[in-house]
Amino acid sequence: MTTSRSSITEAEINELISKLHALLPEARRRGTHRASAAKLLKETCSYIKSLHREVDDLSDRLSYLISSMDVTTSQAEIIRSLLR
């Protein structure tokens, strides 16, 4: 892993860019077919933001579900004993 700016090769940056491109989900990938740096960064940022939003939403749902776990459901009992 290079530490100084000047010795970072073009090839290394391209490799990182293609890896990033591969990580984005399919729907987003189509829009950035040429994988230009600007578009890729934009897609990455919006993807990270959407993931953050999803974590927020899932936390909301989990909070609600845990608070209202039905005693009789066997699945809920399993999860509850995991969490106790």
Next chain:
Amino acid sequence: MCLGTSNKSFKYSLFLSFVNNTKFRLLLFGCILAMQNTIPSKQVLLKTFLTGLRRRNITNKGMTLLERKRAIKFSADLAMASVRKEAKWSNALMADLSRKFQRKTVLPSKHRHVVFRGNKVSKHKRGARQRRAAKATAIAKCIVKKREQVLRRLVPGGKCMDECTLLDETLDYLQLLKAQVDVMRSLVKALE
């Protein structure tokens, strides 16, 4: 549960067979079996996440919805950072979490050497490049720079990294973030 329909009953009965033995580890194992497409780090994530939730006494009826949500998010972030102790984003996230809750039980960062190079270097670079490059290229670079700044805000610890490290860390952070979302989704499905 997020199971394929063909082996749903098998997996579920296997899962239930662990209930009688109330050891925590075996129950976890059953829960992990029930998760589709598990990769090693997801299993570790789930285990750390659930342990964290237990520590925060998540089933306490006295908690408000908001308090519980905050505890869940905290445990999720902590689990994510624990799986990748070497990464810079991970240490930045740990430091952030410690600051938020000021608890000594949160694991301290392994190494705190942060590089405060960001602002100085980019100003100097922008000045030198705009003098030499054509206007179109300069504008394009400006756009990339702006987008890079946004990315730095999104990735923990991104403000103090150079370009190459930022991309590296983003890759790693994205992988873990996706895994965390998958783990939470499975948990939600299991409870619904």
